[in-house]
Structure formats: C-alpha cells, structure tokens
Amino acid sequence: MAEKLGREAAKHVAELAKLSFTDEELDQFVPQLEDTMHLFDDLQKMDTTGVEPMYSPTQEANVMREDVAVPSGQRDALLANAPETDKGLIKVPAIIDESED
C-alpha cells in the first residue's frame, strides 16, 4: 500500500475538494502529504479482521423531534454576513460561465 500520492493524484484530490494549487505550491504540498501518508502505512500492516469499525464514541440513540420552522427575526444581521447583497437578497455571480465571451 506504500504507494506515493504523486502530483497528478494530488491535483485530482484538490479538484474534488474545490481547491487549486500552483506548481510551486504542489512542489511543497505533495512531499508533505506523502510524508504524512507514510505514517498511515503502519495501519495497513495491522490485522483488523472481524473488528467492527467505530465512527463515534456517542452512546446516544437518534433523537427525533418535530421539524418546526421558527422565525429568527434576524434577517438584517444574517444578510450583513453575506459577501454581497442586493435588495435584501444574497447576490451571487452568474452560474453560466461568462469568461468565454
């Protein structure tokens, strides 16, 4: 399993994560990530046959409640956090690509 991440795979993962890296950044990041993933190799050698995965330490069962909408009365405060607003609405760039005009 001790395969290296590599530059192309790193670019693919960045795409999945909606991040982008310059060539210089990749020169730094890829070896750093490979170094950390080297630690992960130890796990691959372990025998975990029959071990139940543990995703959380919680012992609580799902708790159900009615889904009731409650007005927050904080429209202005919420909108003040938005990067751009227009007439009480959040403004976003066009979804259609305008860069190829």
Place this chain on the structure above:
Amino acid sequence: MAFYNTDVAQLHDDLVNKRVSATELTKAAFKQIKATDDDVKAFLALNEEAALDQAAKLDQAGIDPDQPLAGIPLAVKDNIVTKGLTTTAASKILANFKPVYDATVVEKLLAAGAINVGKTNLDEFAMGSSTENSAFQTTRNPWDLTRVPGGSSGGSAAAVAAGDVLGALGTDTGGSIRQPASFNGVVGMKPTYGRVSRWGVIAFASSFDQVGWLSQSVKDNAYLMEAIAGADKRDMTSANREVPNYVANLAKADVKGLRIAVPKEYFGDGIDADVQEVVEAALAYYESLGAIVDEVSLPHTKYGIPAYYILASSEASSNLQRYDGIRYGFRANDVKNLEDVYVRTRTEGFGPEVKRRIMLGTFSLSAGSYDAYFAKAAKVRRLITDDFNKILKDHDVIMGPTAVSTAFKIGAEVTDPTKMYMNDLLTVTTNMAGLPGMSVPAGFSKENGMPVGLQIIGKAFDEQTVYDAGYVFEQTTDFHKQTPRLGGQN
C-alpha cells in the same frame, strides 16, 4: 491586577460581600490584558463595551449568592460562536463573521452571570499544536515569549497563564485543551464526549470535538464545568446524564487506594527525558499518598496518530465544505462563475494547514481509498477504545505525561507538518475513545524551566474521579500557584 493567587470561590465571596464589584473585576481584566497582550497576543477580539455594560447591570442588581460565576471575567476561544461578536476560528475565510446566536456553552455562561471579556487565538479551525496556524497572529508563551503556547487552544491557555482571566473556554479534538495547558502551567480538562453541548462550536471533527476549560486550578475548573455541562436538545450527541456537583464532591476527594494505571507506551522513545522525570516524580508522589500505581500496556497507542489524522481530517474535509463564499464569510474578488467562487474563495480563504487536512481527508474518503484508509482507521479506533476499556475495568484512572515535550520555540516545527502531528501522540487516543482527560501542572523541566503537565484520563462520564485526583495533587503541591514573570503584573 492580575488574576493570580485568587480563585472563583474567593472572588465570589468578595463580590457577594461587596469588597469588590463586578465592574472593578472586569476593568481589572481589561487592564491586565492591555498590559500583557502586546507581548502575549492571546486575544483576537475584546468585548469591552458589552462586558462593562453587563458588569454594571450585575452590580446594580446585586450578586446572587447562588451564582458562583456571577461577575467573574472569563474568555472564549474564537471557534465558539458569540452573538454580535466577531467569531473567526482564526481563519481569513471567516474574518468578518458576526454570529447571530450564542453557542449553548456561551448562553449558559452568560445565564450564570459570567462576563465574556473576549475571544482568544487558536490555530485556524483548531488544526494545529502551536497557534502558528492562526491567520492573524501567533500567540506567545507567557513563560518564555520565544516559545509557542501550544495549540490549538493556545490563546485561552496563555490568557489564563498571563493572569488575564481565571478561566477560558477551549475545544479539544486531539489534545487542543490539554497540550496548551501543559505548555502554560495551567489546568485543562477535556470532558467525556457528549458531556458538553457542541451546538455553536465551529465544527472540525464532529466525533472528536469537545468543549472544556483552561483554568488556574482544578477547583475553578470544576466550578466552570458545572456551568456548561449537560444535555442539550440542539446537540443530539450531548449525553442525557445527570451532571454531578463536582465542586461539592471535591471536599471528599482522596487518593488513598486510588488505582492508577501507567501505560508503558507513554514513556521512553519519543518523549523528552525532562518531561518523563517530572511525571515520574508526580507518580511517586501519588504513591506516597497511598495510591496504587500499576504499569500497564495500551498496545495500540502508536497507531493513534495515523488513525486520528485519517479520521479527523476526513470529518474536517466534510465539515469544511460549507465554506463556499456564498452566504457568509470571505468571497474571492473578480470571480467569473460559480465554480470560480468555490475554488478561488477556498484557495484564498484557507491557510496551508487547513488545506493539507482537507486534502488528506478528501483522499481518505475518495473512491479507491475508503476501505484502505477511512474504514481501516475506524477499525483501529475500536481497538484503541477496547485497550482503554480493558485497563479501566481494573483501574480508576490512567496517568502519564500530557505532551511529549515542553513548549518548543516559535518556528521550530511549523515547517514540518508530520513532526508537528507527533505532538498529539499522548492525547489523540483519549479523543478517539471519547474519554475525559485533564492536564494538571506537575512541575518544571530541569532543562529549560518550562512547565510540565501530568495527564489524568478517566472512565467515560467519570470526570469527578479525574477532578478528585487532580485536586488532591494540587492541594498538597504548589506548582499551579507559580506564575510567569511578565511585564504588567502586580
């Protein structure tokens, strides 16, 4: 006035008997912050106007003798949301974010009459062990300004060590309360997963994150924990269990016959000799008080770091998807289309460590890697938890060092992420199992004079035994009363 050589009980008594007012205490906190924080850089935002306003109201109404925290100035880590007060998680992506509600823990604090003086620095999104990953500033250790305060709750730990406040809220995902407590010579408790509500805490790794306190003493920590613990309808992982009267129960604390397990994996290679020396002396001291100290083995300890970094980074990569530049926070300039908004906002808004973790997590969860990484790490998490449960069947607590070293120099490790991750060796496994863990000041390194913490790990929901063990130690030693020499004290 620095908040040294006093405690919650003393200040409460002074307030009730009008020897001091809440306004005077709050002013004293800001005076101390202003005298120390140019050097220490513990705070990202001060809440001066609202805090003084609240103090004046408390003074007018009179301090309720049944509210031990009323009028006591405290601080809040900046990844815990505070209504109307900037909350950034030390990230550029949230630089101007003003929450519209208070986290449950903040709501409870304010209801108890405590005063929030401001927001403390951290590693961006609590990812780091030194606060050097903050997008805004590196906090410096009050004991030696050339050293880090630890992290990620480094601002909270330094604020307490600098005498700015008696206590500060922190969060702990892999050691972020305990390691800075150890580095700053203060007490830091990470309670059992589920003991404290996470509602309003900016999520890093949801199955690991817990809120707790950095404080100057164990007793103060117990006071503070009573105020925030308990079930919360808004956090379905918060446990529906009664919260004990931690402080009242301390009166009966005794370590005679206490069964202490000491894992051999917590000593030896990878742990500095000066740290081991202090912790061994502390264990011998417990033995002299009548505790029974047994050497045990937690054989999967060394797998804690890789399993943790897979699982916590995976959860982080999912939790941090919400930062998309649309509804709140930073948005990159001159974006052409929707994809551009996402990619450029996240690329410009997140710092390097957050990007590394998102990359590790996205990789571990991606098709083709899931079984070998994420699922494998989750199985190892089970084995680590089983190790703990087996030992805690025959023992009351587990003890060892909190951190592998004392506070290191600023800049010494930040360029080597993998080396930085090894700082968490002795703390991450507790989060994997969800157990309570506390660091208490145990002495000072003979090598560099810096504080060393003793870690006490307990059974799930048995914070009381952990507090009791720490309390007895602190009642009969004076390490926690030592304070750093820093400008602006007295």
